[in-house]
Amino acid sequence: MFFDRGKQLVFISSCPEPWGGSEELWASAAHILAEKGQKVKAYKTLVVDRHSRILKLQSSGIPVVDIYRLNFSRQLRYLNRIIPGRWQFLPLDPIDIILAHQLKKLQPDLVVISQGENFDGLRFANICFRQKLSYVIICQKAVDCYWPHDEIRPVMQEVFRSAKRCFFVAEHNLLLTEAQIGEKLNNAEVVRNPYCVSRSNLLPWCDINDGLYLACVGRLFIYDKGQDILLRVLAQEKWKKRKLYVNFFGQGIHREVLVGMAKYLNITNVSFPGFIEDITEVWRHHHALILPSRCEGLPLALVEAMMCGRLGIVTDVGGIPEIIEDNLTGFLAAGANFHALDEAMERAWSQRYEWEKIGQKAARSIRNIIKSDPSEDFVTRLMEIIS
DSSP states (O other), X not given: OOOOSOOEEEEEEOOOSSOOGGGHHHHHHHHHHXXXXXXXXXXXXXXXXXXXXXXXXXXXXXXXXXGGGSOGGGHHHHHTTSSOSOOSSSXXXXXXXXXXXXXHHHOOSEEEEEESSSSTTHHHHHHHHHTTOOEEEEEOOOOTTOOOOTXXXXXXXXXXXXXXXXXXXXXXXXXXXXXXXXXXXXXXXXOOOOOSSOSSOOOOOOOOTTOEEEEEESOSOHHHHOHHHHHHHHXXXXXXXXXXXXXXXXXXXXXXXXXXXXXXXXXXXXXXEEOOSOHHHHHHSOSEEXXXXXXXXXXXXXHHHHHTTOEEEEEXXXXXXXXXXXXXXXXXXXXXSHHHHHHHHHHHHHTGGGHHHHHHHHHHHHHHHSXXXXXXXXXXXXXXXXX
């Protein structure tokens, strides 16, 4: 698609971590836009200056501003003249005042607000709404047990309704958000996240003579990822006696909790290697993905595993059942609880000699669902909005 150079785009990420899978879409889009001659600036909550993703953005000429480090020395100067009027859902925050002032000076052609969930970036969308800036919202997750309370809901309705587009990574997230705000979103679309593995070739199958190796890939954050459920299942004697090994890849605030829990339950067939930059290397040495998640959007870990020819043993949450056919391209646990996960793992174990074929089916299936370049597709949609 041809479009004018020199447009000003601003990306705002509300991810509260140094980096998350939910940020890959906005970041890859920012890179592409900068390469195409657009002016790009990014704001993010919690910027770790030496993080590889931040350095990559900066090397593309994209400044990344830590929202929490905005210049407080100027806040009093703008307090009485920036964003006049009553905010409906949050007390006036000096950070929001300064961010609003900076956006007012930039006058971007489009603001892209990337949310880790579906209303954690509401304050930023509200700034754009108040200043009559064109903006889109990305929702990476919607949680069945986490709903906006009554004070927030009217603002959520307003900013979603007024966005140029509301992008969701799964149909589940879209439908749940509509239920939460109580209205149909006619400006909503489903988009896909970019993945970090090759689409062209499947990885060779791993030898199973030494046992089966499962990778649990994701942030060590029990509330969402449910690794505690998996440990309780693995604590059963039947699993301890089997040649099954689980490696937990990732970092997070519950690492020591999970390590301690495994030790307490005397589970010796698990390990915690930490974060691995090259996910392809994980799948060279593992037979399947296991995700005991309590909530998800559309997990990138599952997409990448399937692309590599590995099956998933996963819970029926978020957008997962939109890409997994139970017993055909993976194994779905009916819920994020001990009995459901144990039952799905038993079904998978009983078909362990078919895992290679199931992984091949999964690889073919995911290629039909996910486009070859989701980032380019997303950029095209953004530029169509600007045009």
